[in-house]
């Protein structure tokens with residue numbers, strides 16, 4: 532399993548993309564019956580929640596303020612985060628990581644996440660590349676990385692917290 536990427540500041544587009552690649556790698560590990568699925572899932576839950584929450588609090592509002600994305604885009608992305616969290620929770624609730632149920636719930640999470648990464652990279656990261664300055668991208672990257680690290684330290688991927696987020700959505 533690739534280790535959770537450490538907090539590094541810098542261009543927010545690059546930092547977000549690095550996490551997206553990591554998510555794809557984690558999903559691949561989860562498909563493998565020979566991997567330590569529980570451990571990989573715990574790491575994925577942690578980074579996924581931290582990543583999405585930090586996007587919502589530190590990245591989307593600033594891109595909205597700079598008119599790079601509109602309110603519908605923000606709402607749509609947040610809705611997709613909610614759907615991803617719901618799929619994540621269902622997977623975490625499966626007791627037997629070797630079961631057909633695990634495989635099915637993993638498929639659902641994989642679909643939800645792939646869909647979101649694709650849309651976010653096209654509809655959010657592209658305007659971040661073209662409509663805001665490098666300096667702003669750097670400030671956003673630093674703020675995102677700091678918030679992401681804070682959330683990881685707080686144990687944001689614990690099932691109780693994931694359930695709380697799903698129930699609040």
Ligand SMILES: [Fe+2]
Nearest residue numbers: 547582586651
């Ligand atoms: Fe993202």
Ligand SMILES: [Fe+2]
Nearest residue numbers: 583586608651
């Ligand atoms: Fe996202």
